[in-house]
Amino acid sequence: MPMERLSTDALASFAVFAAHLNFTRAAEDLHISQPALHTKIRKLADDLGRPLYRRQGRALALTPDGERVARFARELDDRMSTFLSDLNGTSRTRVPVLAAGEGAYLYLLGPAVRRLHAATGVRLVNGDRSRVLTAVRSGAADVGVAVLDVLPADLTATPLATFPQVLSMPAVHPLASRPTLTLADLAGTSLIVPPPHGPHRASLERALRAADVPWTVAVEASGWPLILHLVTLGAGLAVVNGCVPAPPGLVHREITDLPPVPYHTLHHPDRTPDPTVTTLLTTLHAP
Structure with missing residues (x-):
């Protein structure tokens, strides 16, 4: 592909899109319409002869080539900004x-x-x-x-940093009297867990299944703060990372046969x- 066909404007627009992976927010940042942004990125992909993003369910994700193009676009923008600063005799400090x-x-x-x-x-x-x-x-x-x-x-x-995985529970729970726990101690418990397909949920389910431990889902919730709040409300117990402090009224006990985080x-x-x-x-x- 002749280099003169590769639009630096399209590259800059693609870098903004890659940061958001959302056409609406990227177009707002660029102060252009969504159709105009779609056109820029489609033409860039056509000029390069390869797809730059794909759809994963309802979300968008960059292809490996898209990641390379976005990185090149940002490096090009950094070099241009540095060149212009040097040319104008001004200092340029980029925020990490x-x-x-x-x-x-x-x-x-x-x-x-x-x-x-x-x-x-x-x-x-x-x-x-x-x-x-x-x-x-x-x-x-x-x-x-x-x-x-x-x-x-x-x-x-x-x-x-590495942290153990711990069971979060009310201080009055029977398991709270033990210094450490194993997966077998969770048999029959009702657990507050993240939604399916996330890495924590997947690894926990895999470990419980391998240990042949029966359990049930109490609530599906996203984020440690909400999960721990639900534990304080008595909705169930939760397996969390050991770096997460226990709120008042709760205690954490290490589960020794779960891998560290x-x-x-x-x-x-x-x-x-x-x-x-x-x-x-x-x-x-x-x-």
């Missing part, structure tokens, strides 16, 4: 971007985020593990933090020498 899930922000990354805001500033991206991986792969985030049981081959993953920092290997990435990683891994 960190992507992580709700639990990581609530219970793990608070001190690091405060330090980053005080030092350089930081822009935060919130999403589940899939969105964090996409943000790092596409360049929408410089560094991500996620729970990983399988390390991605295309990203650099560094262990950050490993948090990792993630960045693209091409970005290893980048000072922005180095600053984020140093701050996140600081004691």
Whole structure:
């Protein structure tokens, strides 16, 4: 494909779309209509000769080629901004971007985020593990933090923290008198769990099935704060990450035969020498 056919405007628009994975929000950010954005991205995909995104149920996801194109578009925009700053004799400081899930922000990354805001500033991206991986792969985030049981081959993953899985229950519950628990102790319990297909729900169901432990779903709820609130209301018990503090009236007991929860920092290997990435990683891994 002749390079003159590759529109830098379309690349910039695709980078915005890749950050949102939503045509409505991306078009609003770009101050153009949705049909106009659809046209730009369709023409970019046609010029490159490959699909840049796909539909997963009701959501959109970047293809591997789409992630590469989005990363290239952002790198091109950074280089252009740096060139123009140098040309005009002005300094340019890019704010680092960190992507992580709700639990990581609530219970793990608070001190690091405060330090980053005080030092350089930081822009935060919130999403589940899939969105964090996409943000790092596409360049929408410089560094991500996620729970990983399988390390991605295309990203650099560094262990950050590991926590046990614990059973959250009222302090008056019979199991609360034990210092630790096993999966067998959960037999017959009614558990508050995330919706199906999420990684925590899937791994918990797999472990309970392998241990031949009968259990029932009390409530399906999203997010540790809501799940723990429902435990305080007596709706059921819950298996949560050990980094989550127990609210008043609840206690947590480690389930010794469940695997620990490993948090990792993630960045693209091409970005290893980048000072922005180095600053984020140093701050996140600081004691």
